[in-house]
Amino acid sequence: MGFLFVHILLPFFQDPYSLRRLSIPGPTIAALTDLWLGYHSAKGHRSEVVHALHEKYGRIVRIAPNHVSIASPDALQTIYAHGNGALKSDFYDAFVSIQRGLFNTRDRIEHTRKRKLVSHIFSQKSVLEFEPYIRVYIKELSEQWSRLYKLALEGQQGNEGQGQGGGWYGRNGRLWMDALPWCNYLAFDIIGDLAFGAPFGMIKACKDTAQIPASESSAELADSKGEVAIKEIPAVKILNGRGEYSMSMGVLPPAYRPFAKKIPWFAAGAADVKALAGIAIIAVRKRLAAQEAGTLSVRKTDLLEKLQRGKDEDGKPMGREELTAEALTLLIAGSDTTSNSTCAILYYLARTPAAQAKLHAELDKAIPDVEALPMTVDDVKADRLPYLDACIEEGLRIHSTSALGLPRLVPKGGMTVEGVMFPEGTVLSVPSYTIHRDTEVWGDDTEEFRPERWLGLDGDKRELVNKTFNPFSVGPRACVGRNLAYLELQLIVGSLVRMWDFVLEEGLDQELHTSEGFLRKPLGCRVGIRRRD
Known part of the structure; x- marks a missing residue:
C-alpha cells in the first residue's frame, strides 16, 4: 500500500510536470503509472494503441505519467529541431550493451563527438562505393529463388530457407514461399559485408545464423591474440x-x-542483448585479426575500416571497445530496418497489382535486358525511376519501421508545442505511425498503398509532405545511415520486382501482421513469385 501511495498516487496529485493542470487527455491508468505503456510495449502493438488514442482524444495525448505524445507535423519540427536543447530520455539507457554508441548516448557533447566520427562513412560519395557489394547479394538471393522456382515447377517442395511461415512449394506456375526470411538473410549478408568485410552467409546457407563467443569468458578474450571458442x-x-x-x-x-x-520474460531479453553484442565482438575480432595478418583481401574497404580512420577533434581514433559498440549499432540499424522495409514494400506491391504493373512497366523500359540485373547506381539516379521511388516512399510511410514516438526531454526554460507550454523535464514524442496517417496531409485513404500520392507534388503540398514524412527521424539525432538505406532499397526492390512478379497467397489472411519491439516488424509475407523475362 505504501508503494502504491509513494510511487503512483502521490506523484499524480503533486503533478510535478503540470500535465493534470494542463488537462492533457489520455487513459487514467496511463497518467498514474508507466506500467500501462510498458504493458502495451511488451504486447508488440504500442504504435497502434497510441494511434487509437490520438483518434479518440486528438493531437495531444498523455501516454505515461510524464510522457505526452503529440501527433503533429509542426511538433516534429519543434521537438527534434537543431539547437532546441532537448535531450534523449532515459528510455535509451535500456539499449546500452557494450558501451554507449551513437544511437543511445544521451550527452550532447559526446553525441557530437561520435557523430563526427561516424557520419562521414555515410556520405553520398562513401555510400556509392558499396554499390557493387550490395549487388552481389541481390544476385545471390535471386539465384536461390531461381533454384527453388525450378524445383517448385518440377513438383518438389520443402522448408529450405523458410521461417515459421511454412515451407515452399509450386502451384499455378509460381513458387509459393514466405519472403520474410529471405529479406532478413539478404539484409544481414549485405551489412555483414559492408560493415565487416564478409557476409554472415545466410543466403547461401538458407538459414538464420551468426557466430558469438561460446561463453562470457570467451567474450572477455575478444581483445586477446588467442583463439576464442x-x-x-x-x-x-x-x-x-x-x-x-x-x-x-x-x-x-x-x-x-x-x-x-x-x-523470466525480461531475463530472456537480457540474454538476447548479450548474444547480440557477441555477434559484433566476434565479427570485429575476426575482421581486425585478418587485417593485422594481412589476409583481408576480399574487398577494398568497409564501414569498419572507415570507422578506424575517423578521428575526433583531438585527432584521436576510436578505441577497440568503442569501435565494437559502433559496429553493433551498424549491425542492428543496417539489418533490421532494411529487411523490414523490403518485406513490407514487396507485400504492398503484391497486394496492389495495379501499382506493381506500373512499376513493372517503368522498370522494363529502363532495363529491357533482365540479364543486366541487379540494378546499378546509374539505373536509380534521380528522376530516372520516379515510380520506384514513389513505391519506396509509400512503403516507408504506411509501414514505418521506426513507428513509435522517439522520446525527448524538454530542456530548461520549457518548450511550447501546439500552443501548450510544457515544463522542463517533461517527455515529449511524435509518433511516426500516426503522422503518416494524418488525413490532412495524405488524404482519406491513408491505409491504402497508393504511390501516386508522391507524384506531381509541388509548392505548399510538397513542403507539407516533406515536413510530415519521418522514416529516418529529423534533426541532429536523425539516422546517419539514410543514404545507404535508401540506396539499398532502390537496388533491392527495383531488381527483385524487375526479375519477379509477386502475388499474395489466395485463401489466407492477407493482412501484413506485425509485432513492434523498437522497430515494427512483419511476422511473415506469404507470396507467389513467377520469373519475368
Whole structure:
C-alpha cells in the first residue's frame, strides 16, 4: 500500500510536470503509472494503441505519467529541431550493451563527438562505393529463388530457407514461399559485408545464423591474440528479442528496471542483448585479426575500416571497445530496418497489382535486358525511376519501421508545442505511425498503398509532405545511415520486382501482421513469385 501511495498516487496529485493542470487527455491508468505503456510495449502493438488514442482524444495525448505524445507535423519540427536543447530520455539507457554508441548516448557533447566520427562513412560519395557489394547479394538471393522456382515447377517442395511461415512449394506456375526470411538473410549478408568485410552467409546457407563467443569468458578474450571458442545462434531471432526487451524495459522508470530483470520474460531479453553484442565482438575480432595478418583481401574497404580512420577533434581514433559498440549499432540499424522495409514494400506491391504493373512497366523500359540485373547506381539516379521511388516512399510511410514516438526531454526554460507550454523535464514524442496517417496531409485513404500520392507534388503540398514524412527521424539525432538505406532499397526492390512478379497467397489472411519491439516488424509475407523475362 505504501508503494502504491509513494510511487503512483502521490506523484499524480503533486503533478510535478503540470500535465493534470494542463488537462492533457489520455487513459487514467496511463497518467498514474508507466506500467500501462510498458504493458502495451511488451504486447508488440504500442504504435497502434497510441494511434487509437490520438483518434479518440486528438493531437495531444498523455501516454505515461510524464510522457505526452503529440501527433503533429509542426511538433516534429519543434521537438527534434537543431539547437532546441532537448535531450534523449532515459528510455535509451535500456539499449546500452557494450558501451554507449551513437544511437543511445544521451550527452550532447559526446553525441557530437561520435557523430563526427561516424557520419562521414555515410556520405553520398562513401555510400556509392558499396554499390557493387550490395549487388552481389541481390544476385545471390535471386539465384536461390531461381533454384527453388525450378524445383517448385518440377513438383518438389520443402522448408529450405523458410521461417515459421511454412515451407515452399509450386502451384499455378509460381513458387509459393514466405519472403520474410529471405529479406532478413539478404539484409544481414549485405551489412555483414559492408560493415565487416564478409557476409554472415545466410543466403547461401538458407538459414538464420551468426557466430558469438561460446561463453562470457570467451567474450572477455575478444581483445586477446588467442583463439576464442564460438557457437552459432539465430541472429534474426536474437535481434527481435533484443528489440522487444529494450523497448519494454525502456518505458519503465529506472527504479523498476532491476526488479523487472528478475521476471523470466525480461531475463530472456537480457540474454538476447548479450548474444547480440557477441555477434559484433566476434565479427570485429575476426575482421581486425585478418587485417593485422594481412589476409583481408576480399574487398577494398568497409564501414569498419572507415570507422578506424575517423578521428575526433583531438585527432584521436576510436578505441577497440568503442569501435565494437559502433559496429553493433551498424549491425542492428543496417539489418533490421532494411529487411523490414523490403518485406513490407514487396507485400504492398503484391497486394496492389495495379501499382506493381506500373512499376513493372517503368522498370522494363529502363532495363529491357533482365540479364543486366541487379540494378546499378546509374539505373536509380534521380528522376530516372520516379515510380520506384514513389513505391519506396509509400512503403516507408504506411509501414514505418521506426513507428513509435522517439522520446525527448524538454530542456530548461520549457518548450511550447501546439500552443501548450510544457515544463522542463517533461517527455515529449511524435509518433511516426500516426503522422503518416494524418488525413490532412495524405488524404482519406491513408491505409491504402497508393504511390501516386508522391507524384506531381509541388509548392505548399510538397513542403507539407516533406515536413510530415519521418522514416529516418529529423534533426541532429536523425539516422546517419539514410543514404545507404535508401540506396539499398532502390537496388533491392527495383531488381527483385524487375526479375519477379509477386502475388499474395489466395485463401489466407492477407493482412501484413506485425509485432513492434523498437522497430515494427512483419511476422511473415506469404507470396507467389513467377520469373519475368
